Amino acid sequence: MNNWQDITQDRLVRPIHPGEVIADILDDLDINTTKFAEILGVSNQIVNEIINGQRAITVDIAIRLGKALGNGPRLWLNLQQKVDIWDALQSHKEEYEQVIALV
Template sequence: MNKKIEPIHPGEILLEEFLIPMEISQYRLAQDISVPARRINEIVLGKRAITADTALRLSEYFGLSERFWLNLQIRYNLEVEKDRLKDRLKREIKKFEKVSYYSVTAEKK
């Protein structure tokens, strides 16, 4: 029985691993990093992606690298697209076949 684990949106990680344990409200975070509260709320709800701008602000605020936040978003995006396109990619893309130097030179003789 293979149960598919749904990709975790970075907003869920922001909420569950940072805001709740640190007792920081979405409003306070938004104020402290100078962004609209709606932006943080939409990220937490999984309706908005973490952009480079937001990643830089979160990294400065929490003392983590901006890549941490962007990598969360990129991994999420890749998993969502992989699930969405997996059958289609197998049908539409012909894999590159590596040709060795020796097979090419043998054909010329």
């Protein structure tokens, strides 16, 4: 089995959306979403949609988050990728089972 399948396929629940992690960090830092949006240079709506799991982390947002929080963009992209893979596997599981492995 491929590594990405190991991470996501056997999970019974959806991985945590990166927005939940951001919400916890903002609580710990006692920063509201408006201030955080200013820090990132994006709209408050974007931050709220991410926190509410309604918007995915893009490369642009990952770079901004990584710089603002000091942990780099890869963490945020990896968290988002786990959610995206899990969602795709749930939505298209039967289709993916029909794909024949060449190697």
